[in-house]
Amino acid sequence: MINPPVIEVKNVSKVYSGVAAVDDVSFAIQAGEVVGFVGLNGAGKSTTINMLLGFLHPTQGEVYMFGEKVTLPNAATSHQKMGFATGDMALFDGMNGKQYLEFIARSYKTSTNSDTYKKLVAKFEPQLDKKINTLSRGNKQKIALIAAFMSDPEVVVLDEPSSGLDPLMQQHFLDLVREESEKGTTIFMSSHYLNEVIDICSRILLIKNGKLVKDIPTSELEIGAGKLVRVVTKAKVSPPKAAEHIEHEKRIDSYVLQFLYKDKALRLQEWLGSLPHLQDVTISDHTAEAAFEDLYDVEGATNV
Amino acid sequence: MFNLLRKTLYERRFFILGWSLGLAFLGFAMTSFFPSFSGGEIDGLLESLPPALQGLVGNLQDWKQLPGYIGSQVFDIRLPIFASILSILLAVGITVAEEDKGQLRTLVALPISRRKIIMAKWLSIVIICFIASLAVVIGVEIGVITIGEDLDQTVLVRLGLFTWLLITALATLIFAIGIASGKRGLTTGLGIIIAIGSFLLTTFAQSVSWLKDYEWLSFLHYFPAPEIAKGTVEWGNVIFYLTLIAVSLLVAFIFFPRRDIKAV
Numbered sequence: 001m002i003n004p005p006v007i008e009v010k011n012v013s014k015v016y017s018g019v020a021a022v023d024d025v026s027f028a029i030q031a032g033e034v035v036g037f038v039g040l041n042g043a044g045k046s047t048t049i050n051m052l053l054g055f056l057h058p059t060q061g062e063v064y065m066f067g068e069k070v071t072l073p074n075a076a077t078s079h080q081k082m083g084f085a086t087g088d089m090a091l092f093d094g095m096n097g098k099q100y101l102e103f104i105a106r107s108y109k110t111s112t113n114s115d116t117y118k119k120l121v122a123k124f125e126p127q128l129d130k131k132i133n134t135l136s137r138g139n140k141q142k143i144a145l146i147a148a149f150m151s152d153p154e155v156v157v158l159d160e161p162s163s164g165l166d167p168l169m170q171q172h173f174l175d176l177v178r179e180e181s182e183k184g185t186t187i188f189m190s191s192h193y194l195n196e197v198i199d200i201c202s203r204i205l206l207i208k209n210g211k212l213v214k215d216i217p218t219s220e221l222e223i224g225a226g227k228l229v230r231v232v233t234k235a236k237v238s239p240p241k242a243a244e245h246i247e248h249e250k251r252i253d254s255y256v257l258q259f260l261y262k263d264k265a266l267r268l269q270e271w272l273g274s275l276p277h278l279q280d281v282t283i284s285d286h287t288a289e290a291a292f293e294d295l296y297d298v299e300g301a302t303n304v
Numbered sequence: 305m306f307n308l309l310r311k312t313l314y315e316r317r318f319f320i321l322g323w324s325l326g327l328a329f330l331g332f333a334m335t336s337f338f339p340s341f342s343g344g345e346i347d348g349l350l351e352s353l354p355p356a357l358q359g360l361v362g363n364l365q366d367w368k369q370l371p372g373y374i375g376s377q378v379f380d381i382r383l384p385i386f387a388s389i390l391s392i393l394l395a396v397g398i399t400v401a402e403e404d405k406g407q408l409r410t411l412v413a414l415p416i417s418r419r420k421i422i423m424a425k426w427l428s429i430v431i432i433c434f435i436a437s438l439a440v441v442i443g444v445e446i447g448v449i450t451i452g453e454d455l456d457q458t459v460l461v462r463l464g465l466f467t468w469l470l471i472t473a474l475a476t477l478i479f480a481i482g483i484a485s486g487k488r489g490l491t492t493g494l495g496i497i498i499a500i501g502s503f504l505l506t507t508f509a510q511s512v513s514w515l516k517d518y519e520w521l522s523f524l525h526y527f528p529a530p531e532i533a534k535g536t537v538e539w540g541n542v543i544f545y546l547t548l549i550a551v552s553l554l555v556a557f558i559f560f561p562r563r564d565i566k567a568v
Contacts, residue, residue: 056567057564079413080415084413090406090409104414
């Protein structure tokens, strides 16, 4: 028997004043998956997450958590099995970190004496005795992440979770997600840190202008394969045959051609040698960011 | 729910302390002035006021007896101003101010139903209003002891309970507007119109003849403190405030669980 997805979004749209912030988005996430949700600012990531959590009602479509339809009045039922954190989470600033986490623990009917809590505190080393409104963004973020994971949730939804963390804490966060993934926790996270998404997610959802434009396993992302080539010439030139993700740009007195190249270096060398009036050449590694840019542009162009 | 109630009260501990001290001082200070008012020191001045203006300072006959004086000068004329400000600050702070800061979103993300959130927040209003009312009563009581007068304790019990009902009703109404709409401007604006409008309407209706016909629209019309101090409790007034509380809560329960939470 196939288990229903723990998160299921069916043809969901959210329209504000006639403008669709999320437009007919559908996806499903199975138990134990770690899924990254990627898109530019304003693409619709947070709005989608807000509908999953029952903060916003979809203008059309339906959201299911653990097989149950999420409505605004009943969303709290699914929250018992969920953790949630955002990069700019508004914590209750009249409390200190310890009081805040005790409040969260009582809300989940758990305790700050649990092993999970102790492990999280040991990992992130938050400043628990200071009032929350005196903490830096990174320290608030640590508390928000502990709160999201401390109840041993089945599903954790994270919206830009590591923004504000220093590199060491960011690494601790990635380790935590890996450990949770090994335990079978489902994690759905949006992030601007693409290396982070590629590092820990098994699947990536790409959203652009409110539409889901790509849903692919991370392994299918062509990261590190090939070189990003950028040439500046006086006259417009054609790219080599093996070029992918080609971009042309006309400047006042020159032309810029950029493409991804995965073929033999010798052929690229020959092609470069054949270029008339070559002004500049840049050859760089095809980074995660570049891979996403390619994916975003190409898919966006065909789907939006 | 009690977890959230406790948290809400804890976060407002300084608000509660500040308002309690302030209201207790109001009660104490006004009561300690009673000998001057009852001793006729300012009778001449007041009698020289035109009849229309005499209405603004309360019934002169009420001033001669301590219960009437307290009912008029503390609970009828001065307390409603402070109670109105307290109600607006409390209700706005507990609803739309938290939502604007994103804290309501954090709360709704927890396994606490929206109905429980309404109940916990409303109960915190009830408790804070009780503490505020008790503070006035304690202030008056200390004032009575200080000036060496005797006062039937049932007078203060009646006034205290009615004040509790008044502040709770006003705060619940503003709370309902805030939690149901999520709009700060609307909530604050309506709160000010209701609270300050009522105060002006009731105060000036005694002097401005055409306002008398509309005085029933005032929130304070149903809080005749001097009469309550003298022992007259009209149950219709109690029912009015209780009904208002019930209707406000009903509005909150209908709209809040069905509306979007503001993103920050």
